[in-house]
Amino acid sequence: MGINFFNFWEQIKLLTSYSIQSPWLLTDYTFLFVLGFFLLFYAFITENIKWRNIYILAFSLFFYYKSSGLFLLVLIGIIIFDFLIVKFIDKQSGFKKKIYFYLALLYNLSFLFFFKYSITLIATFNAYLGTSFNTNDWLFPIGVTFYIFQSISYLVDVYRKEIEPVKKITDFAFYMTFFPHIIAGPVIRAKDFLHQLYSPTIVNSSIYKEGMIRITMGLIKKLLIADSLGSYVNIIHESPVDFTGFETLISYYAFSFQLFFDLSGYADVAIGVALLLGFRIKENFDRPYLSKNISEFWKKWHISISNWFKDYVYIPLGGSKGKLVWSYGIILLVMLMGGILHGIDKRFIFLGLAHGAAIITHRIWIRLVKTNSQNKIYSLIGIFITFHFVSFCWIFLRANSFSDAVKSLSKVITNTNYLDLFSFSKDHIQLIMLLIISGCIVFIPNKLKSYLNIQIMRLPTYIWLFILLIILQVIIQFGNEIFSPFIYLQF
Amino acid sequence: MKNNKFIFFSALSLLIPLTLIFTYNNQENSITIAGITFNKIESQDPFNILNKLTKIKIIKDKVVKEINDIKLPSKEDSLKIVAKKDSINLCNIDTIKFEQFISDNSEERILIMGDSECGGLCRQLNDYCVQNGHKLVLSFVWNSATILNFAYADTVTKIIKKYKPTYIFLVVGLNELYAKDISKRKTAAMTLAKKLEGIRYSWIGPANYVKDHGINNVFLSSAAPGSFFSSKDLNLPKGSDNRHPNTEGYKIWMDTIASWVTTSARFPITMNKPVKRKQEIKSKIISLNASRYRGY
Numbered sequence: 167m168g169i170n171f172f173n174f175w176e177q178i179k180l181l182t183s184y185s186i187q188s189p190w191l192l193t194d195y196t197f198l199f200v201l202g203f204f205l206l207f208y209a210f211i212t213e214n215i216k217w218r219n220i221y222i223l224a225f226s227l228f229f230y231y232k233s234s235g236l237f238l239l240v241l242i243g244i245i246i247f248d249f250l251i252v253k254f255i256d257k258q259s260g261f262k263k264k265i266y267f268y269l270a271l272l273y274n275l276s277f278l279f280f281f282k283y284s285i286t287l288i289a290t291f292n293a294y295l296g297t298s299f300n301t302n303d304w305l306f307p308i309g310v311t312f313y314i315f316q317s318i319s320y321l322v323d324v325y326r327k328e329i330e331p332v333k334k335i336t337d338f339a340f341y342m343t344f345f346p347h348i349i350a351g352p353v354i355r356a357k358d359f360l361h362q363l364y365s366p367t368i369v370n371s372s373i374y375k376e377g378m379i380r381i382t383m384g385l386i387k388k389l390l391i392a393d394s395l396g397s398y399v400n401i402i403h404e405s406p407v408d409f410t411g412f413e414t415l416i417s418y419y420a421f422s423f424q425l426f427f428d429l430s431g432y433a434d435v436a437i438g439v440a441l442l443l444g445f446r447i448k449e450n451f452d453r454p455y456l457s458k459n460i461s462e463f464w465k466k467w468h469i470s471i472s473n474w475f476k477d478y479v480y481i482p483l484g485g486s487k488g489k490l491v492w493s494y495g496i497i498l499l500v501m502l503m504g505g506i507l508h509g510i511d512k513r514f515i516f517l518g519l520a521h522g523a524a525i526i527t528h529r530i531w532i533r534l535v536k537t538n539s540q541n542k543i544y545s546l547i548g549i550f551i552t553f554h555f556v557s558f559c560w561i562f563l564r565a566n567s568f569s570d571a572v573k574s575l576s577k578v579i580t581n582t583n584y585l586d587l588f589s590f591s592k593d594h595i596q597l598i599m600l601l602i603i604s605g606c607i608v609f610i611p612n613k614l615k616s617y618l619n620i621q622i623m624r625l626p627t628y629i630w631l632f633i634l635l636i637i638l639q640v641i642i643q644f645g646n647e648i649f650s651p652f653i654y655l656q657f
Numbered sequence: 658m659k660n661n662k663f664i665f666f667s668a669l670s671l672l673i674p675l676t677l678i679f680t681y682n683n684q685e686n687s688i689t690i691a692g693i694t695f696n697k698i699e700s701q702d703p704f705n706i707l708n709k710l711t712k713i714k715i716i717k718d719k720v721v722k723e724i725n726d727i728k729l730p731s732k733e734d735s736l737k738i739v740a741k742k743d744s745i746n747l748c749n750i751d752t753i754k755f756e757q758f759i760s761d762n763s764e765e766r767i768l769i770m771g772d773s774e775c776g777g778l779c780r781q782l783n784d785y786c787v788q789n790g791h792k793l794v795l796s797f798v799w800n801s802a803t804i805l806n807f808a809y810a811d812t813v814t815k816i817i818k819k820y821k822p823t824y825i826f827l828v829v830g831l832n833e834l835y836a837k838d839i840s841k842r843k844t845a846a847m848t849l850a851k852k853l854e855g856i857r858y859s860w861i862g863p864a865n866y867v868k869d870h871g872i873n874n875v876f877l878s879s880a881a882p883g884s885f886f887s888s889k890d891l892n893l894p895k896g897s898d899n900r901h902p903n904t905e906g907y908k909i910w911m912d913t914i915a916s917w918v919t920t921s922a923r924f925p926i927t928m929n930k931p932v933k934r935k936q937e938i939k940s941k942i943i944s945l946n947a948s949r950y951r952g953y
Contacts, residue, residue, distance in 0.1 A: 195675060202671035209664040367664075374663040378670060397898065400801060400948060401835065409835070442667040596899065627666065635674035642678070642696050644897050 182228075189308060190232035191349065192435045193388050195638070197229075205442065212367040212444065219340055219363055222443065226343040230309075233349055237307030241343065244277065248317050249338045252324050256331045267325050271318065278314045281306045286510045309349040311507065313342055315474055320356045322478055329357050337363055344445070346436040350429075352450040352470035359445075367444035375623055378630045380438030382637050387431030389641045391604055395424040398597055403566060406574055411582035412590060414574055420597070421564050422557040423604040426455065429468065455556070455608050458548030460524040463556060475500050494529070498522040512568035520559050685935050687904075694904075696897075764790050765926050768820055770797035770813065771828030774863060776944070777902060778828055781911035783938045788931035793940045794820045801947040803833045804876075808845035810952025813852055816943075824926055825856055826914075830863035830872050831900065832947075839871045846879035857924035858884060861914060865889040866900045883923030886914055908934070 181200075190197045204225055211217045231238045251270045255263055320341070323329045332338040341360055342348075369377075402409050402417040409417075433450040440447045450469050457463035464472050483496045498519065505518020558575065565571035591598050625633075681688070682697045689695070767786055769779050779796035786793040797816055799806060807813055807829060817825075827849075836842055860880040862873050869889065877885045891913060893906035902910055915928035945952075 195678070198671050199675040199679070202668050202675065205664055205668035205671065209661045209668060212661065212664060369663045369667070371663060374667055377667065394898075397900075401832070407838070442664065444664075627663075630670050631673055634670055635677060638674055638678055639695065 184232055184235040189234065190229060192346065192432060192439060193385060197232075201439065208443070212369075215364065215366065218367060220336065222345075223336060223340045223343065226340070226345040226348065229345040230343060230348055233309070234307040237310075240277070240307055240310075241313065242339075244274070244313070244317060245339050245342050246335070247273065248321060248342075249332070249335045252321055252331050255321075256324055263325070267321070270321055274314050274318050274321070278311065281310045282507075283510055312351045312353055313348060315353045315471070316342060319353065319474060319478065323356055329360070332356075332360060344440075346440040346443075346445075347447055350432050350436070351468070352433060352436070352447060353474055354447060354470070358448060362445050369442065369444045371627055372623065373441055373444070374627065375625070375630070377438045377441035378634065379619075379622055380434045380441065382438075382630075382634060384431045384434030384436075384438060385641060386637060387427040387434065387607075389431075390644060391600065391607075392424045392427035392431060394600055394644075395420045395427070395597075395604065398594075399424055399564065403564060403570075406565070406570055410586060411577045411580075412584065412586035415578045415582050416590065416594075416597070416601070418557050418561060418578065419601060421560055422455070422553075423601065423608065425560060425563070426451070426608065427604065453608075453612075455553050456549055457552050458545050459528050460521065460552055460555065461528050463552055464521070464525070471504075475504060479503065494526045497525050497529075501525065508563065513562040513565065513571055516568065516571075517559055517562040520562075524555060763927070764792060765824040766794045766820070766822045767791050767824045767826065768795050768797065768816070768822035769793070769826040769828065770795075770807070770816070771799070771826075771861070772802045772831050772863075773798065773800045774831050774901060775826075775828040776800070777904070777907040778826070778861075778911055778914075779942065780935075780938065781907050782826065783940070784931040784934050784936050785911065785915055785928050787933075787936045789927050789929055791824075791926070793938070794822055795940060796938070796942040798942060798944045799947060800945065801832055802829070802945075803836070803947070804829055804842055804845045804849060804872075806947050806952050808848040808852075812945075812952050813849070817852075817856065823857065824924065825853060825858035826861060827853070827858060828861045828863075830869075830876060831866075833872050834863065834865060834867055834869040836872055837870045839875055842872060843875045843879060846875050850879045850881065853881075857926075859914070859918055859922050859924060860885045862887045862889060864891055864893050864902055864906070864910060866895065881923055883921075886917055886922070888913075 188194075188196075192198075208218070208221060211221055227238060227242075230241060234241075248270070251266065251273075255266045255270065258266060320329075320338075324331050332341070337360070340363055341354070341356060344354070344359075347354055399417050399421045402414060406414065430451040437447050437449070448470065452466040452469065454463050454466035457466055480496055480500050483499070484492055485496065486493050488496075499522075501522030502515065502518040504521070505514040505516070508514040508517075558578075561574055562568070562571045565574060681695070687694050687697070767782070769775055769782050771778075775796065776798040779793070779798065782796075783793050785791070795816065797812075799812075807827075833842060858881075860876055862876055862885065863869075865873075865888070873887055873889050877887065888910060891910060893902040893910055895901065895906060896903040912930065915930065919925055919928045
């Protein structure tokens with residue numbers, strides 16, 4: 167096995183300690199190996215719901231410790247406080263209830279603001295006041311946005327009497343820390359998930375196969391395709407002035423696919439792992455690049471976060487029920503909030519506003535122009551425009567600065583020689599092949615996708631041992647030698 | 658019971674393939690079928706990482722004692738030999754005179770640092786160190802980094818201060834082959850060269866996969882005369898990404914570097930070819946990624 171038995175306990179000690187340079191992610195081979203042992207013991211306790219939940223909770227806490235170290239204590243603090251305050255709020259009424267609700271909301275949001283924006287604010291402080299506070303060594307917990315959003319959704323749902331508060335703190339902790347989703351979402355709603363804690367585990371042949379398919383596809387998308395595309399994108403952004411308009415344009419498509427495969431791949435692994443445990447997490451991506459308009463895109467991209475903003479910001483502020491101007495204003499505000507969720511930077515502000523403006527434009531368009539949404543040509547044009555709009559906007563997420571993004575865009579728009587395609591293809595045959603494969607996966611027709619799914623599900627159960635072995639080795643064989651971190655970890 | 662069966666099967670579906678992969682990674686030999694060598698994933702292998710980290714703890718006390726005992730050579734201690742002509746053809750420059758600084762130390766404390774190519778070279782360098790009685794004190798791999806990172810981050814200074822190498826191998830340039838901002842890179846290269854003053858080093862240029870726009874000449878003119886080794890014309894076997902050399906490529910590369918360092922470098926050290934390859938790396942490897950940590 168390669169383990170030196172003389173150092174066995176030393177190695178166990180090291181395996182159980184946190185390493186800042188290699189935080190655990192669901193796509194780590196080390197984690198998957200440990201997950202195998204976890205499942206081995208899980209198989210024997212799954213009949214007892216109470217012990218099952220405690221076992222998963224313990225592993226989830228351990229997983230978060232391996233991902234974020236002592237920030238686990240922050241998470242535990244948030245869990246304890248929110249559990250107690252929500253129970254307390256549920257017993258209150260009238261004005262008192264409102265006050266405590268807003269205080270609890272402020273408490274949760276303060277963590278989010280601190281971890282996300284303190285460095286930017288201190289840098290601004292330093293710049294304008296001449297101070298020199300050093301934040302170079304500051305670290306922040308991974309996944310803080312997702313579990314704060316989750317906590318807020320629970321708080322609001324209980325406040326609105328949509329759900330009852332959870333009786334046991336261990337159940338609430340389970341909901342908050344469930345390891346498949348804690349690092350990178352999807353954001354799970356309590357009403358969709360909590361009932362599963364009290365239901366018996368069901369993992370039959372089709373659930374097992376579905377789980378394995380999701381994990382395998384997720385690993386291929388993230389470790390093989392996204393990371394490989396990322397290496398080209400990184401080269402371009404290392405020194406953007408050195409590349410032609412055409413090379414930069416190709417990097418836009420590459421980054422679009424990289425971002426989608428990175429996020430959806432990780433979500434696939436999360437959903438697959440949850441399935442193997444007998445739990446079901448909702449889909450987070452629904453073929454977003456096949457959207458015919460920008461409004462549809464935001465119903466299909468990072469669905470859990472989009473729905474969160476819709477249910478907890480857009481609708482409470484009036485949504486589409488108020489006057490038109492107010493409604494458009496709220497759309498801009500919500501999209502702006504989505505932008506600055508990535509950080510306080512001109513790039514992200516512009517990204518949010520651009521998408522907000524696009525949604526408003528689309529709404530005005532459908533009010534003024536009667537279109538036949540069933541028309542295939544109209545649909546194709548819509549998909550083409552939406553995909554390109556989104557891809558060109560993503561540059562503001564990837565570029566090193568706002569000015570770099572603007573320069574890059576203007577180069578692509580004004581200075582691209584499409585005839586470069588032939589020489590570019592000759593020199594970058596692997597990249598072109600990868601882009602074509604990515605395009606096929608992203609734009610595959612629904613009927614073909616369903617057909618392939620059915621055929622894969624028909625494979626015998628035992629074959630998955632070999633499939634995973636082959637896929638894992640193929641990833642090692644052809645995957646990028648430079649491991650690209652999960653994109654959203656930086657946000 | 659039905660649940661148990663499929664959950665148990667899920668466990669095996671993960672454990673069996675990963676155990677096979679990790680076991681293969683721990684073997685010295687590689688498997689080749691129909692001309693295709695199955696790659697290994699040292700970085701992903703928990704046992705290799707754990708072994709390395711375990712060894713650090715075991716040798717920690719020994720290293721601390723050695724740091725206290727070591728007497729670092731100064732420039733005055735070195736013997737100076739007047740230049741050899743035409744001894745640096747590999748650098749593609751004409752005859753140039755420089756002084757070779759030969760240390761009286763037989764055992765060097767070697768630090769290798771650089772971009773991802775350093776990650777491949779350090780394993781080969783380890784074999785040379787074991788063969789020649791040198792100590793590879795640290796391998797500092799900064800993936801995706803360029804000369805700008807090394808020049809302007811204080812990481813290099815901190816590492817030199819902590820590990821006190823007597824010899825440094827610097828491997829950089831792969832991520833800036835396309836760079837055209839030559840003056841900016843030149844300034845950075847000069848800054849780094851200044852940081853390395855007082856330490857004996859060899860600056861290894863990238864194994865080009867495309868023609869560069871001048872970065873190799875920047876390094877050549879910035880490094881101390883005779884201390885830059887140009888790798889751009891070495892036709893090394895490449896890995897699946899067509900950028901980095903493969904294992905065989907790194908071996909050939911290191912052999913070429915070693916031959917040059919022994920005979921022609923400004924700062925020569927003994928680097929006889931190792932009898933045994935793939936020796937266990939007992940020293941620490943620090944791995945960073947410039948896309949996450951820029952350093953300045």
